[in-house]
Amino acid sequence: GMWGLDHLRHALLEGHPFQSERVNFPSGAYLVVLPLATGTLVVPLGLLLGPIMTWNLTLALMIWGTGMGVAWLVRRLTDRWLPGLLAGSVVIAQPMLNHSLADGTLEHVALWSLPLFLGATIVALQEQSVRWAALAGALSLVVAIDSPYNAVYALVMGLMVLPWHLRRIRGRERDLGLTLLVLLGTTITGAVAVGWLLQPLGLG
Secondary structure (H helix, E strand, O other): OOOHHHHHHHHHHHOOEEEEEOOOOOOOOEOOOOOOOHHOOOOHHHHHHHHHHHHHHHHHHHHHHHHHHHHHHHHHHHHHHHHHHHHHHHHHOOHHHHHHHHHHHHHHHHOOOOHHHHHHHHHHHHHOOOOHHHHHHHHHHHHHOOHHHHHHHHHHHHHHHHHHHHHOOOHHHHHHHHHHHHHHHHHHHHHHHHHOOHHHHHHO
8 A cells, every 4th residue: 555655665766676674674574566667657756745645646647547548448449539438437437446446455456557558559460560569568567567467467358359450450461570579579578577576576
């Protein structure tokens, strides 16, 4: 919750993101605070506003980002904003999200990168764009280090949705191959980076 977000800020600024004397004092312990990517992005807010305001603002931004991310994803699929806005509204009103807001499980609220990853991947395949593929690979890293749950969700949804888009592509096989190479290469590099980051915890 709020303690974890504030601890992550202190740990990153001190240069020891996976080690803390606040747990199991005085010997300390290795730990990772989730969502790691989102928590890192809001470090400047913690410096400016303190832990309470940062916590409240982070929750609001993640809810807004999740809704808008889903809206953009559906808009890319339907070419209309209205279904996207409706879908985004439904997602941010779902019970698991509201329960996580109440009990302070921040990683369950950090869903904003998941629709962005799926949308960027779909755009990369549709337009056979190397830049979109690189962005999708980077977002896959954000999803994974924010929450292992979200990484599993992304894998399942990706296996359900992306093969259908691959079948719709006709022509420009060379561009498609390069796009897939960049996407898979960036994603695998991110997975290796996650394993390296988690080595101190004995999980990598």
